[in-house]
Amino acid sequence: MDHRLITTTFDIPGFKVVETYGLVRGITVRSRDLFSNIGASFRSLAGGKIGGYVKLCEESREEAYDELIMHAESLGANAIVGFRYDANEVMQGITEVLAYGTAVKVVPDKSE
Numbered sequence: 001m002d003h004r005l006i007t008t009t010f011d012i013p014g015f016k017v018v019e020t021y022g023l024v025r026g027i028t029v030r031s032r033d034l035f036s037n038i039g040a041s042f043r044s045l046a047g048g049k050i051g052g053y054v055k056l057c058e059e060s061r062e063e064a065y066d067e068l069i070m071h072a073e074s075l076g077a078n079a080i081v082g083f084r085y086d087a088n089e090v091m092q093g094i095t096e097v098l099a100y101g102t103a104v105k106v107v108p109d110k111s112e
Contacts (some may be wrong), residue, residue: 001069004107005079013078014109021103023077026067030060031094057097061085064099077103 005012064085065082083101090096 001073001078001110003081006069006083006101007058007079007081008083010081010102012101012106015079016109017079017081017104018107019105021072021077021105022073023102024068024077024080024106025098025100026064026069026071027059027096027098028063028067029094030056031091035109041096044094060087060095061099064097068099068101072101075103077097077105079104079106 005015011017068080068083080101081104083099086098086100088096088098
């Protein structure tokens with residue numbers, strides 16, 4: 001799927017929606033490891049960016065995003081509109097990351 005056809009808006013300039021497949025999602029559940037927790041504890045005392053957690057968050061979002069794309073493609077979609085992320089703590093130290101949107105089929109809009 002062309003990543004430019006995944007948007008937080010509900011339309012894609014230059015394209016028109018010709019079919020809607022419905023809600024699609026990608027989900028991952030991740031936990032922090034002991035070493036990240038120890039490093040983060042020391043870093044939080046001094047302040048500043050906590051690199052281990054940034055990496056964990058980015059990897060989690062990427063994994064959920066990739067799952068979202070696979071779900072949309074399995075339905076025949078070539079675009080996703082209304083894309084969003086959400087995250088919830090399932091239990092202490094374990095977080096769910098959800099990527100979701102509406103799977104659609106778009107074609108170039110020749111009227112523009």
